Amino acid sequence: MKVYPNIFSNNPLDRVSYLRSDPEWVNNIMLDDKSIFVPFFKGQPFVSKISGLTSKNALENQLNPAWFPYKFFEKNIVDSSIIIFLGLLYDRAYFAIDLSKINNPEDQVNIKNMGSFEDLMGLSSQPIESGELAMLGQAKAIFEWHKSHEFCSRCGEKSNMVEAGYKRICGSCKSEHFPRTDPVVIMLATYNNHAFLGRQKRFPTGMYSALAGFVEPGESIEEAVARELNEEAGIIINNATYHSSQPWAFPNSLMIGCIAESASEEFKLDEIEIDEGRWFTRDELKNAINGSESSKFFVPPKMAIAHHLIKAFVDNK
Template structure:
């Protein structure tokens, strides 16, 4: 299998894990003329205003931020160094200030669906959004409740009172295509677009292996039992900050019994039917997810003959 780089993965930035604990180095990077800042408003990226071409991220200079009085360099989160060793940061603009001359706000799901943005820019935007969102929600120490401080350029927070360190969280989600010979199991959640069927998925819980999460979630949602579970690939998913762990699992039973609290339908599909969904030629107008979702690639692996 060739090495798959999913949407939101493949950032070209060097996260500089050795250098970033040095606060003076971070400050020097932020004040460098070569530094650029990726602006967000309410967790949507502010991108270039032109709407007649591909979506492009808007990289502001420190002078753009301070000159317009829309953010301070000290509040920027360090993302990494580009290939020219220039620092890249994420910054939340003050939504009360007028930033609308700079560009237009676009949420990351729309950016991904549009599919015109450069893949490496989408990966950087995903990292930025996940980090900004975590800091927005973690201003206080989870152990003692004291207001804590940003450290390592934003890769951690440290409590000044109890010295507890807190790290940006990543929530693991198992997402699995279930196969049964020449059929695969897809389901639909009530919030999907009409007609779309996708792979089942669920958050991992403490004390579970990935294989155990896969078998539990498939049983809970569809009543199908699974045996062998194979790892396929993974995808960072910035809603809010998950890692989608893509697997292909072999079912050991046939009879579907859905949990209506989780999904509204699940069915077995054969390869011909999946192919028609992929080509948008299905007689019931059923479809599979967009290309930016790992689910589509798991379904594609099944079409290519992988049964887990």
């Protein structure tokens, strides 16, 4: 299998969508002795430093999602919790369980000394196996969707989760609702030996990154890239090509990375959106991407797709 550089990619699970729509199959596999569940609490997965069940080459101090069998949760926990099916790996089924409606879940489920609930974005820069990180991203994105879609967007009545987490049906008007993924374009504009980076006011001092924005309804990816670069930096492009993408469960985005060829070196910043921005030479970016001390600025870390777009430009790929 091809390995993608973007964090939260490389999910090893087979989602078997043709099986998870059968409630009887889901119920049976949930109770199977081999099936395992990772707890979530308020958007944070439970992780431990014990070797993970899917990691064959555990690193020292490696963090892993803490997987538990169903029996840990069955007493008075299951009714008030959302359980979603993640997928199959070999002959084992993986689930995630959201314990957000329980007070002190560590005490109630008796998992207190086995690990802790941790911020998923923070985990992505820790030593954690990339496939397991992708599985946690999948779980978080689905939990976030359920949290914000408890009620039907057509009639306002309560909707119910079906198909192991991948659909909701309204109890009143019977409308069907499916998990959302919101596309975001993130793009590196290039001109000859230069690439354009900007910084927003909320960025840490000294950090510059690729520009980004949501794809709007009725817009292609290429059109969104052209519009965002024009709106934010006054850059007119000749062409945009796809580089790679990154699932981004904060809360429901898919980052679509592109390289855009600018028609000229002219630019004009939208001062509300962008605090500073300019063209950087390939050598300047090489220094920054390598974390050189001589660099006067820095770029996002490897967990961010922007890092890989900049690296692709530096490597001339």
